[in-house]
Amino acid sequence: MTNVHDNTPADYAIQFSSATIYAEDGSLLSAGLEPCTVSVQATRAALRWATERHESxxxxxxxxxxxxxxxxxIAEISREAWASDDGLIEEVSR
Structure with a gap:
């Protein structure tokens, strides 16, 4: 078991930061989820959104x-590619 006091400030920030889910058009779907490094809550929520919307x-x-x-x-993308809005979601989704 890891003690919070043994962690560096960066580790602490990662453990307690939140995850956000966006639609293909960049609109916000969900925020404030536990990030993947802590639990699978964010991944499950993202998959549920994708399944219900029939889109990535x-x-x-x-x-x-x-x-x-x-x-x-699930595929990782760069922040630069996401910011450029060049159809990357559709490419990765195929």
Whole structure:
């Protein structure tokens, strides 16, 4: 078991930061989820959103950005690519 007091400030920030889920068009779907480094809550929520919407969503957490497809496939993308809005979600989603 890890004691919070043994962690560095950076470790503490990662453990207690939150995850956010976005639609393909960049609109906010969900915020304040536990990040993937802590639990699978964020990943499950992203998959649920993708499945219900029948389209890929983007999960933003302490580990980075991830495209989550309705079929359960998850692929990491760069923040630069996400910011450029160049159809990357559609490419990764295929």
């Amino acid at each position: 969503v983007v999960l933003d957490d302490a580990d980075g950005l991830w495209v989550v497809r309705p079929d359960g496939e």
